[in-house]
Amino acid sequence: MLDQLLLVRGIGLLMVTLSISLVSYLLIFRLKRPAKAMVPEGAPVAVSAVAGSRSMEWLSPARKYLLPADEKEQISVSRRLLQAGFDQEQASLVYHALKALLALVFGVLLLLLHPWLPGDLPEYPELVAMIGAAFGLFLPSKLLDSFRQRRQQQLIAGMPQLLDMLLICLSAGLSLPRALERVQSELRLAHPLMAGEVAGVSAELNAGVTPDAALHRFAERAGLQEVRGLVGTLIEAHRYGANLSDTLRDYTQDFRAIRLHRADLQAAKVSTRLVFPMVTCIWPGFFVVVVGPAILRMLEAFAG
Template identity: 40%
Template sequence: MDYLLSLLDSVVGNPELARLLFVSAVGLSAVLALVTVGLLVVGLQSPLQRRLNVLKRGHASVGRAAPSSLQLMLEQVGERFAGNQDWHNSPTRTLLVHAGYRQPSAAQAYWAARLLLILVLVGIAVLVLPFLKGASFLQASLLLVGAAGVGWIVPAVYVDKRKQARMRSLRAAFPDALDLLVVCVESGLALPQSIERVAEELSVSHGELAEELALVNAEIRAGISSTEALRHLADRTGLEDINGLVSLLAQSIRFGTSVADTLRIYAEEFRDRRTQAAEEQAAKLGTKLIFPLIFCLWPSFFLVVIGPVIVGVLKAFGRL
């Protein structure tokens, strides 16, 4: 406490004014904290408000557990922080869907997590400041700003990493699903039944893609056309391969051509693209090995091969 007062006094230059500003800041922070906690507690403790929040966010689906108090609190904080924006068409919503968060309140929880993490890290930095003896006001400010920046960036980095990992998993599972889909369609099954069978077969080895295909089948059963359901699949996954498949199937269904032939042709083209991608990665291998060879292997090779020769030359000339 005294350390913070001394820092504020060094900036203001007036001890009384610094004390007044410090007391005002502490009082305002306490009032805001009490008001925030009070609003959250009232909203969470009221059964009517809890039920309305559950119904509003679409949690009352069959077979899904009720949200926890922490989840409702994050949603409320995120909703107050983010406002009434259209999250359905926002880039944040797209990022979260690609990362696997399809809940209606995912955007609110995401913003709430970023805000709360900032407050937690800034609070920890404030507690650490008295132990940093000799730190100037600029250094303390940089520490607080750095803590706030870390709290703002870490959730975004985590969601982006999760998105990349999920897209890699879906991309690795897509060839197997495509081959199984070709087999099912050529055996006489319709496209919805083929998608359902492929989802059942992939439920063990590739659970994420199986879940997406099961959702496609559920949309088709609900009355959505196969083309629209597959387009929704491409939007949820963000994979270009699925976008190409959706375009080909849409043309096949529109012009009445054979779906089996379309899938077989796309499977062959996909194998060719996968082979070309592997050849491209192999061609880049030689260039990527230049830096490890120069900075890791070449110095050791120089010491082993050229080192004894240099020592012999120095001995011959009487330097050693």
């Protein structure tokens, strides 16, 4: 009986290992853009999306069972995936499939391991399985938010260089498509993610897409207020025939002022954030070093 029980637990652990490996493979190698081995450098975003999603067509029959019925929720999830860098056609379907898979795996795992859980949990196997399933549903959402936040931080880091180089190119008399091509080649080493986004916009413009549509797609992929402001500035200047370099210079000054203001806010919060580590880590050691010898001498004096 014990051998059979251990066999069942071993099969459960094997299922978890295989599932986690599958999740890592799908997230990192199949859905993440760009697919360098399949798409040439500088290719339009639509090309990389099609090339990266062909291997996920086997999930299409399960679409009606996996995708949520609410259309607004589908749009919200698709936007989060796009801003996290998963812009393939089947990304939303794969995301919900992973949630269902992890819910099943963690629910079965905790159900198999519930006799060894502490407290009164071994007496409620159904509750343990539900907790595991809830954790499996919650984990992909947290991972997606982490990917999205990290990608947006990388884009924010490349914004100052993008604005400066774009302003220089436009002031030198280059058109917007030629300026974007020059900027993406200069940013490729320092900020490859921003360079890839700019290259996508440039490729769409060269393919005949209107500047408004190409820039709006860039803002939607970034999901940042700073990028939306830049896109809105460029679109308005292009639509009304204003001087792009002068308009961009004004926006750059405003962007730097906002960036400096945010840095001042972060610096003002440092003293408050340091209270807890000082009270729990620094001050006890300080009192031990400074007051400890005096207390020992007082004890020796009273004892003598």
